[in-house]
Amino acid sequence: MKPPAFPEGKRFAFSIVDDTDVATVANVGPIYELLKALGMRTTKTVWPFRWHGEGSNFASSETLEDPAYLAFVQRLAVDGFEIASHGATMESSDRATTEAAIERHRALFGTVPRLYVNHSFNQENVYWGTDRLDDLVLKRLYARVNGKPAGYYQGHVPGSPWWWGDLCRSHHEYVRNMTFSSLNVLRANPSMPYVDPSRPLVRSWFSSADADDCREFIDLVTPERVDQLEAEGGVCIISTHLGKRYVENGRVHPQVERALRDIARRPGWFVPVSPLLDWLRSQQPKDTAGSLPSGEWRRMQWRWAIDLVRRRLQRSR
Numbered sequence: 001m002k003p004p005a006f007p008e009g010k011r012f013a014f015s016i017v018d019d020t021d022v023a024t025v026a027n028v029g030p031i032y033e034l035l036k037a038l039g040m041r042t043t044k045t046v047w048p049f050r051w052h053g054e055g056s057n058f059a060s061s062e063t064l065e066d067p068a069y070l071a072f073v074q075r076l077a078v079d080g081f082e083i084a085s086h087g088a089t090m091e092s093s094d095r096a097t098t099e100a101a102i103e104r105h106r107a108l109f110g111t112v113p114r115l116y117v118n119h120s121f122n123q124e125n126v127y128w129g130t131d132r133l134d135d136l137v138l139k140r141l142y143a144r145v146n147g148k149p150a151g152y153y154q155g156h157v158p159g160s161p162w163w164w165g166d167l168c169r170s171h172h173e174y175v176r177n178m179t180f181s182s183l184n185v186l187r188a189n190p191s192m193p194y195v196d197p198s199r200p201l202v203r204s205w206f207s208s209a210d211a212d213d214c215r216e217f218i219d220l221v222t223p224e225r226v227d228q229l230e231a232e233g234g235v236c237i238i239s240t241h242l243g244k245r246y247v248e249n250g251r252v253h254p255q256v257e258r259a260l261r262d263i264a265r266r267p268g269w270f271v272p273v274s275p276l277l278d279w280l281r282s283q284q285p286k287d288t289a290g291s292l293p294s295g296e297w298r299r300m301q302w303r304w305a306i307d308l309v310r311r312r313l314q315r316s317r
């Protein structure tokens with residue numbers, strides 16, 4: 001595939017989607033300072049609301065209800081970072097709460113989030129769990145390992161208390177589905193962003209590379225892989241949780257800092273994910289824009305599954 005010619009004469013693109021799990025001003029503030037200083041603008045997801053129940057794995061996270069965190073995120077928006085949605089809060093939310101969260105976002109930032117990312121086991125997730133997949137073999141395998149029964153995720157199911165698919169379609173332009181282990185996402189999904197007619201409540205889907213935490217980021221973003229990304233003229237979007245040990249004692253992990261500085265000194269295009277996807281879409285041939293060839297989709301599902309198993313095995317070591 002011919003590499004795209006990026007704006008401003010840049011030779012590759014690099015961005016991050018930061019899922020907001022366990023994030024606080026203290027544990028992500030310094031890495032955003034670094035990204036800003038390096039001229040990188042990325043995408044940060046947020047939760048507008050606190051969760052008032054007990055026993056959440058994400059209870060240490062700050063939300064837009066925390067004044068210092070809100071001020072921090074509003075500053076990021078002013079500085080050119082994209083503020084996106086990770087749902088209303090860290091556990092499942094009914095339709096009214098999700099709708100209120102979207103309106104809260106609009107009140108705080110003047111606009112609704114263009115990009116949304118499903119979160120963990122939230123039941124309002126759209127097309128999540130086995131509904132992410134069409135391959136029957138993978139659906140069956142995933143149902144066994146995923147720990148939730150088919151039909152558990154219901155954001156896209158009209159009549160369910162978790163239904164908000166119509167709001168997802170009307171408010172959000174981009175939703176993430178598949179994640180992979182290679183930096184250049186166009187290798188796995190050259191047609192992104194794409195439309196999936198069988199999942200009509202999402203306007204456009206995108207894929208990304210995946211690094212759960214700081215350790216996985218360091219393992220993924222090696223100078224050799226960045227050399228390859230640059231040589232291929234690739235597009236790298238990394239899904240990660242910047243709240244997971246990227247910052248310790250107020251300092252960005254030195255290996256992460258080294259990796260980001262290495263990328264920043266190269267001729268890359270460092271914009272948030274939505275403008276990057278807008279631009280990719282503008283480059284698609286008019287007659288096939290947004291369509292995903294069935295062979296590409298079949299390969300994506302298998303590659304996603306294989307990469308997922310590999311990452312899980314590495315984590316368990």
Ligand SMILES: [Zn+2]
Pocket residue numbers: 019020021086118119120
């Ligand atoms: Zn999450």
